[in-house]
Amino acid sequence: MFARPAIAYIAQTFPALTQTFVYRETLALEQQGFDIVTCAIWRPAHSQLSQESEHLIARSAYVFPISWPRFLAVHLYFLLTRPGRYLGTLFFVLTRRGESARNRLRTLFHFCEAVYLAPEIKRRNVEHVHAHFAINAATIALVLARLLGISFSFTAHNIFFSDRILLSAKVREARFIVAISRFSKQFLLRLVPGVGIADKIHVIHCGLSPTDFAPASRPRNDVPRILFVAQLTERKGAPILVQACRVLAERGVAFRCIIVGDGPQRPLVEQLIEQCGLQERIELAGALPQEQLRECLARADLFALPCITAHDGD
The missing domain is CATH 3.40.50.2000 (Glycogen Phosphorylase B;)
Incomplete structure (x- = not known):
């Protein structure tokens, strides 16, 4: 008992x-x-x-x-x-x-x-x-x-x-x-x-332990690394990030973008990456466990999450 x-x-x-x-x-x-x-x-x-x-x-x-x-x-x-x-x-x-x-x-x-x-x-x-x-x-x-x-x-x-x-x-x-x-x-x-x-x-705000995600040192990448982590749903705005990356590429800005997550918008995001010719610049990493996510965050120079209001109000 x-x-x-x-x-x-x-x-x-x-x-x-x-x-x-x-x-x-x-x-x-x-x-x-x-x-x-x-x-x-x-x-x-x-x-x-x-x-x-x-x-x-x-x-x-x-x-x-x-x-x-x-x-x-x-x-x-x-x-x-x-x-x-x-x-x-x-x-x-x-x-x-x-x-x-x-x-x-x-x-x-x-x-x-x-x-x-x-x-x-x-x-x-x-x-x-x-x-x-x-x-x-x-x-x-x-x-x-x-x-x-x-x-x-x-x-x-x-x-x-x-x-x-x-x-x-x-x-x-x-x-x-x-x-x-x-x-x-x-x-x-x-x-x-x-x-x-x-x-x-x-x-009560959502939070996490800073010590779990604080990088030991500033990342040293050959080109700036942009990181996106979220479900690939409409409200998270991954297609907007791809369009922003297209603008960066057109302006001659060197970068690499890692999109972590999966969801119903993945086919759309893949299509946009191909249409924009960004296959060499944007990596779709899929859903990752927390252990790998910490590594991605430690290596990133910039975190991007362009959320929007979805058509259903979400």
Whole structure:
């Protein structure tokens, strides 16, 4: 049995190569003496892990791959032993105003996933659940909190686009909310106004340990080295960087650009590099683990991240 109360962290995928801030936060809390239980919907592929996070898989609980006999048994258990909480929670999340039929169906799936994780949450004596991102994981945290009679919170990283499923209910039900900037807090308050809401939204900026990334000395490159690190999605602006590199090349500026990351815009970025004739100047390194990323940062003269607002508002 686990006597000491624990905190559960819920994520879409854990540990995720593009969300190092999540697993580093859990490790930092453990260093402060907290008992942390990590759960996720999906288990990451081994190729998407850094060495510093590999050990976290063995101690985390996952929904998928799902055991259907266990799935049915768990739902039947809570329906029979806690019918009021089970049915009440299901009714609550499926009847919020303003949600589309698609979002209600998604919510039903997340309800099922949350109940599937509930025995582990209960077994580990979890008294509080925290989710990163206000979408899928936060829905699971909300369901777990109502089902098990515990509290929950979430970090609202990205609330600027249209996928705001159950956002009002999450804000009002959460014990507290973490916003990663003052702008995020104000944006969230405009979306979900109300008495006392501002008091429970705390601004905590994303950060990292400077000693992990501070170079030992200034890099000595034959030509300036530009580094880009991000997912290749519209909002990160990699095509803009390629166009900027074309301007540099046309002006006779010597440089080398390393693009680290992968994503849906990779074919577009590859096409632009070829169209601009920059195959010898720009390298697409793909997604890299943290160990290799530190080397890239140490060798770079300039870091570029030309973010934009995507067409969907993201």
